[in-house]
Amino acid sequence: MSYCKGLVADIDGTLTLSRSVYELSLEALAALRRAKNSGLKVALATANGLDYALALSRYLGIDSVIAENGCIIYYDGKTYRLCKEIDKQKVIETALSTGLVKESEQNRCREFDLAFYPVSEPGLAVESLKSLLGEKYAVEYSGYAIHVRPRGVDKGVGLAFICRLWGIPCNLVAVVGDSEVDVPMLKLGWGIAVGNADDRAKEAARLTVEESSGLGFAEAVDLILRGIACID
Template sequence: MRCRILVVDLDGTLTLSRHTYELSTEALLALRKARDAGLRVVLATANGLDFALTIARYLGIRDVVAENGCLVYLDGTTYELCSADMSAVDQIVLSTGAVSPSPQNKCRKYDLAYIPLAEDAVERIREAVGPSFVVDSSGYAIHVRPAGVDKGTAVLWLCEKLGVPCFQIASVGDSDVDVGMLKVSWGIAVGNATPAAKSAAKMVVEGPSGIGFKEAVDIILSGGGCTPDDVDSERA
């Protein structure tokens, strides 16, 4: 086994599909198998930190990347990779009339989530907030955060903090918000991932969501993946 760390998305990757919050039994068993094999598992999610830590506790995971890379909880300490006052941004986003706020926003600091009310919600919000903020979709919600930070930023930070080459970090994801981490690590996309996620990954497994995650873990534990070829670990 060449991989040392496994970074895994939550919604759409550990769930039954990209349209449900119900966790996959296959994914849960694969998580346990990965931990038992000695992989350090990190949960990387668009969700707020409090929610992510609660889920991680029941998954047996200690380390968390939350708010699409803006917050990292590592070895009991929270690190902030974003810096911005999002209160004014929130008002601008809501003034578009294209979304409603996620109930999680009252517990989120940098990456705000919204439920789309219009088909062109992403485009309208991008125009309203300007280039200083990233607007993308996880398939579950529209996310707005300061530009320059994503899950890939957090993975690069982990590489430096833990002293692990980025090609020895495997990541598994399904959506556009996972593109950054799939690029900078040894990325694997599940079978029903978005085109952007598949394009960013080094490998695409056949199975969807949780079943695909199980396939990814089997590949990792059998010695597949985590080679230095084609890993964009120098991304700024």
Template sequence: MKCKALVADIDGTLTLSRDTYELSLEALAALRRLRNLGVRVALATANGLDYALSIARYLGVNAVIAENGCIVALEGEIHELCVAFPRQEVVDVVLSTGLVRESEQNRCRKYDLAFYPVADPAAALSAIRSRLGNSYRVEYSGYAIHVRPQGVDKGTGLAFLCRAWGLPCSLVAVVGDSEVDAPMLRLGWGIAVGNADEEAKNAARITVEGPSGLGFAEAVDIIIDGIACSD
């Protein structure tokens, strides 16, 4: 086994599919296999920090990238990588499109705001991007549309973790499924699950056959077999 660490997305990667929040038992068993082998594990998610830390606690993980890279929690310390912005103004602009509803998570999110499309996600993305201009990054995770200040993404969070761990990112396996995962899939040794977005597949080194949680279990086999982090 050549990889020294693993960073895993949660929604669509550790779940049964890309349209549920229920965790895959196969993915959880695979995650435990890696941890038992001494591999460092972190979660990287679009979710708010409180949600991410709650999940990490029950998985035995002590490193989290939350809010799409804006916040990193590592061994009890919180590191904020995004800059402050006029939250309510942004919320008002986004809701004025009439194409989304605000996520209940926003009350505990600091930098990355989430909105659920009520119609076509592509139309909502286009309208929000048009109204906000170039100051904000607007992406669709397959679960929600995310809006945050430009310049930070999951790749930013991964780079921070690699420095903190003292590891080259080429020795960190990364597994994900959506366009918000693409920056960290490029930076680390990226593995896309079988039902991932094309952006994620194009950013990854390889794409496994299995979808979501089954694909994650397949990715862990690749890591343990020494195929990942091999170049």
């Protein structure tokens, strides 16, 4: 019997076959179904734009989404915006001026968190963008893209908001993730890192499973349903 009341799953690198592809793991999808059927509240948490996240959540039968790294929350047909408006065009022009990134096709439908693909060393691009954009913006690399958003909101803030909507303490919500952008929600909830997660995610989590990405998520769900998670 699970001690957890909710489950929040990152998408890229957690529900996918690996941290370098977008194809979803069938084992992960089956695990999501098991979690839902057990009575757990389930949400997706992603750096992706809301349109992308809602398309996936619709076909999974999930009504709770944390999108744009916490900037936008969707729950039970309602959308909540937690971030302040930004000058999208200025941020995009500044980022592209470095010559170190390419713009994500998602930016046309993003509101707050803008995504860019590094063309060489991601760390160099991140540091360059931090220097140019200043303290007003958070700049992070997810393993898929570099994300720029207003500072002060992250997946942890999004998780706290979802927990309030659900009426569930965050320590009773299992969170599964793989990357640096998942760290705030891994710390706030009962964090589980997949086996191939980056070091910061593993350090933030209470537990790291052996399997990687989608298979690791399925392993995590099995542990949750066996009562291993959401306990001190």
